[in-house]
Amino acid sequence: xxxxxxxxxxxxxxxxxxxxxxxxxxxxxxxxxxxxxxxxxxxxxxxxxxxxxxxxxxxxxxxxxxxxxxxxxxxxxxxxxxxxxxxxxxxxxxxxxxxxxxxxxxxxxxxxxxxxxxxxxxxxxxxxxxxxxxxxxxxxxxxxxxxxxxxxxxxxxxxx
Numbered sequence: 001x002x003x004x005x006x007x008x009x010x011x012x013x014x015x016x017x018x019x020x021x022x023x024x025x026x027x028x029x030x031x032x033x034x035x036x037x038x039x040x041x042x043x044x045x046x047x048x049x050x051x052x053x054x055x056x057x058x059x060x061x062x063x064x065x066x067x068x069x070x071x072x073x074x075x076x077x078x079x080x081x082x083x084x085x086x087x088x089x090x091x092x093x094x095x096x097x098x099x100x101x102x103x104x105x106x107x108x109x110x111x112x113x114x115x116x117x118x119x120x121x122x123x124x125x126x127x128x129x130x131x132x133x134x135x136x137x138x139x140x141x142x143x144x145x146x147x148x149x150x151x152x153x154x155x156x157x158x159x160x
Contacts, residue, residue, distance in 0.1 A: 004069075004073075005073055005076075005077075007062060008065055008069075008070060008073050009077075011059070011060045011063055011065070012056050012059075012060050013056075015055065015056035015059040015060065016052065016056055018059075019052070019056070021052040021056070023051070024048065025045075025048065025049060025052065028044070028045040028048050028049075030046070030072075031045065032045050049095070050095050050098065053095055053099060054099065054102060057070070057099055057102070057103060061103070067103045067104065068103075068104060070103060071099075071100045071104055073105040074096060074099060074100060074103075075096070075100060078096050083145060097146070104125075
């Protein structure tokens, strides 16, 4: 492999190591073995594997590798996969298309816009909740005599 390809592969696999992906995938394998009859568990295990790959792809891009160059390396490794078994760990054919599409069509949405929209939604929900308010006030629940009795009661009756 050329030096650039080696650096990309090492950065990707280091991302798996830093995120403890093999451990999480091992837990997912155990969950699949225990719940072999449940298709939801198998689906979640596949989604976990795909999300691990997406996260490592994002970490490689975050390190300064050009997204299109990285996508080309993934495709080249998948093309050479029968010849090199090591490449299959990084670019499985089942997830290759979604990974390359995600790399090439990255949307640069500002995270501050998302935070602003979330805060706006929370504030709207809080305002609506405050406007609805409680249906009855606490004053209506207890008589003034009962309130006075409760205020004058000893909170610790067992003590002298």
